[in-house]
Amino acid sequence: MQTEANVVHLKRVVAEQTNPSPVGRLPVALTQVRDKAALQLKQALQALFDNADDSLFEMADRATSNTEQNAYFEAMRDLRLKRKVIERAFLQKVFESFSLLNQYEIGKPAPQLDVLDSSALSLVQEEELEESVAIDTMVAKVLNRDGQALGHVTQRINTLVSKTVDDKSNPLGPRFLCEAFAEATRSLEVEIRVKLIVFKLFERFVLSSLGEIYAHANEQLINAGVLPNLQSQRPARPLPAAGQAAGRAPGVSLPVDxxxxxxxxxxxxxxLAQVRDVALPQRQRPADAxxxxxxxxxxxxxxxxxxxxxxxxxxxxxxxxxxxxxxxxxxxxxxxxxxxxxxxxxxxxxxxxxxxxxxxxxxxxxxxxxxxxxxxxxxxxxxxxxxxxxxxxxxxxxxxxxxxxxxxxxxxxxxxxxxxxxxxxxxxxxxxxxxxxxDPAIFAELLADFLAFTGDERRRSELLEQRTRDAEEGRARAEMARLQVEQALNERLLGRTLPEVVVRLLQEAWSKVLQLTCLKHGSESPEWQAMLTTMDDLIWSVEPHDEPEARLQLLQLVPNLLKALRDGLNGAGFDPFAAGDYFTQLEALHVQAFQRFKKSMAEAPETIPDEASHELGHGLAELDLPVVLAVPEEPPAMVEVVEEIVLLAPGEARPAGEECQLPDDDEALLKVDQLGVGSWVEIQEDEEHKLRCKLAAIIKPTGKYVFVNRTGMKVLEKTRMGLAVEFRRNAVRLLDDALLFDRALESVIGNLRRLKGA
Structure with missing residues (x-):
């Protein structure tokens, strides 16, 4: 009788040796850390994608060519379509990394090298280098800000798992998260410049939340009894610029225990030792000093x-x-x-x-x-x-x-x-x-006090800035509405001869109704179209009409027209006394027209078809017009609209002269387009006075750049072209808002390195 109890199958042995061992179970405390962090990362990713459209649309709006603009629009579409896939892939990487913390990999095959295509190598290497530099920069910023908290998370994880974990392999470390996100976004069919924008969004919405994630993770592990008395032994912070000075790659931090x-x-x-004889003054010291x-x-x-x-x-x-x-x-x-x-x-x-x-x-x-x-x-x-x-x-x-x-x-x-x-x-x-x-502790005390002071100032200035932005956006909407109304009026009045009262009514009164309607409902709304129709009907009603059908149409139109005009002016809060004067003159115009109709019917009734004559006569009888006298009527005052109508806000002056125009590729215009909200500039107003201000808003409909001072109060307003002219005459200087000490340190190191190479 054959039995397999002592038979060893070779295929099963090979399979067991080549596959990783089963995933080791994570401790409960680490599972809780993983689940909490995954939830926080998911929420941060959702915030990223919720804001991606706005950021890419803004870049598209500032694009200098149709090709560039289309690239951003395509990126918006691609990102929307692949959003769920990227989220799922990223979070799956995080869960897999946690699951491998207690797993040994046995017999892992060596990675196979792909055959390189030399024709595509240069481009791929260039894009990969840009991506790598972006990741290094993001990682360095997180380590500089949250390195100590990350180091504590890493040390606590090491006490719970079988593998040795460092900050790079920590599933919550910035290096791993950045690389996981880069891998998850491989499917995006976008240019490298667009991908770098996506990376900036990842930094803004995901990496910025890591401090909170590390705080929760440390708190959970401390509550579970994992190294509760851990001291700040190794605040892992990079040395700004010093890594570069020592020949290290950007973004690689020096250990700073x-x-x-x-x-x-x-x-x-x-x-200093290498340039001491060149850069530093030599001191005469006694040999026995x-x-x-x-x-x-x-x-x-x-x-x-x-x-x-x-x-x-x-x-x-x-x-x-x-x-x-x-x-x-x-x-x-x-x-x-x-x-x-x-x-x-x-x-x-x-x-x-x-x-x-x-x-x-x-x-x-x-x-x-x-x-x-x-x-x-x-x-x-x-x-x-x-x-x-x-x-x-x-x-x-x-x-x-x-x-x-x-x-x-x-x-x-x-x-x-x-x-x-x-x-x-x-x-x-x-x-x-x-x-x-x-005792250096005094610096921490003064820092806390100074931050409290500047925090109060910042909150006050941000509130005033927001009010300034809201006011400017309101002004911009009002200005765009005025332009819409101007266009509508000029399309209908320019080059025509109409009764003077009608022109005044449309320009002085109905323009306000149109502007209010445009502001409240928009220029594509049915309400706006209804107001335009009322204006068209009014103009048609005061023109001469000889056809019986037109006269009948006018007879039917006038009552509803007058009601629409009254309702519109009342709704806009127009002065009722002025409105009454307009309607008195307007009704006189219509009465004169109807009297001419009755006179023409009396003089030549045979020229009017029987059916039209009956309806017209019935309608005129209902109006109960006064008896037509033989004395000729006084014609209304007429006016020909020969100049474009320009509507000005109260206290606003007509713009003086044409603004200077620069070509789209002008260097000064490019500098203006690179300005972002929040940028500080110094503007030379005259030989003695300089103005420091911050760009608080770019009002896109009107192209206005609004600047405020440090208190948030508006101090300057420029058009895009006007600001470019200031750049051309070197009257505008961008202020560098990078950290002062870090810029000083970079400058010193750069000077020393140049002296060393001299």
Missing amino acids: DAGMQEAFSVFQEL LPISSNDLLRLLSHMQQQLPVSAQADIDLRDQVDSLLTRASARSGKARMVGQVDDDVINLVSMLFEFILDDRNLPDSLKALIGRLQIPMLKVAVIDKSFFARGSHPARRLLNEIAAAAMGWADQDDVQRDGLYQKIDQVVQRLLKDFVD
Whole structure:
């Protein structure tokens, strides 16, 4: 008897070796984290797609060619069609990544290399490079903002699963999520520039919510007892621009734990060492000079902070001041002293940073003096804490950046002491100069206070900005309605000779009815068409008509016409006394026409068909017109409309002259089209006055660009062409709203690298 109890099937063995082992069950706590995060990611994705149409339509509206515009419209259609597919693919990637955390892969076959098509290689590589750079940039921003919270999630996950997880392989990490989204959008048939816009939407609506997702994940894991006492051991934040300075690819962050901080600072030290003989002044020091400790240096700086006049601290040379104090101290003690190399590098870096800051054209001159007084406090905090150069979230750096951001829209004025922002910055500076000795906690305290102040100011300005936008949009709708009414009037009146009262009635009274109807219902509505029909009927009713059928039609038309005119004027709130005067004159015109009808019937009844004569006679009899006298009637005053009708709002003047026209590809127009809402600019009004303002709205129907000051009040209005003319004469300068410290750091590193290569 044959049995299979001890028989081993070779095919089954091969299959078991080549397939991954079953998925390991996730701990309950991690399953809860996954489900909560998936729900939050799904909601964020839905927000992305809900807003994608608006963003792409706006880009299409600003397109400079039909081809470019069609590309955006096709992208909108493709994105709508594939929305569910992309959502499903993205979330499936997230779930799969979680499911693999407790699964070992055995016998995984090596990846097969595809045969490359050399003809398509260049384009593919270029697009993949742009996509890769975009992903690196997005990842770097998230790590800079939420790196610490992500690091805690990663450490807690590692205690629950069998695999080793890092920030890159973490299913909730920005690197994995960006790559999963890029993979999910592979099916989109769009150009790379459109895909980059989609990536920006992913950053705006999905990646911006990661801080909240990490907070919930950490809270859930802490509640489950997973590393509840975990301390901030590794705030994973990238070093802005330093990675590039050290030869790293953009977007790759330096480690910034205690060892990483030292590595980041050593990047700067290495650059300084390579250019020290070229870029830095040489100091004559005795050969036996001994370096002072960092604590001694802090005491020297505190002495400078207290003793130097406040006005002198804005543009002092820190290196010269420290050397001067050391020289006097050495003379008194009889021992030559010098600043140690590490602290000397810190002094040099802070000095170069403030040289950039004080030369920065984005800062108003009157506030540069205030910010310049922060040199010594910033140097002291850099001596105490080297993470000052590497950590974007450092309170001292953030305070400097927030002050600079608040000062972006500040305009120079005569009485600065009455300005709330100037006084607040002055308070911050005075507090640091007076109270900061060696405890950097004061920066966090001042930062929180300053953020509360600017938050209140921002809320007030945003409210006023919104009111300004609403008012301008209302003006734009009213202006477009006026243009519609002007067009309707000119189409019907221009070149015609009509009774003067009818022309005045249409231009002065009925135009208001038309404008109100257009505003309330639109120019495609039945209500608008009905008002146009009433206007056409009125014009027809005062023209001469000899045909019996036309006379009969007029007889039937007049009562309803007068009622429609009365209802329209009453609905528009038109002055009833003026309206009564119009109707008196209008009725006189119609009575004269009907009297002429009766007279013609009496004089030549045979010219009118019997049926028409009967109906016309019956209708005229109902009107009970007065007896026709033999005296000829006085003809109504007539007017020929020879000039285009222009309707002006109250207090509005007729535009003076034609606006300058520039070709569509003009460089100045391209600069205008690149302006986005929220952009800050400085406009040279005349030789002495400059205006700093923010673009608050682009009113598309009228092409108006509306600018506000930092309080949200409207200060300037320009057309697209008018703004381009200002750009052409170099009267407009864009202000860089990037973080001040980061721009200074990038500039210093760039200068050092250029000197190194020189």
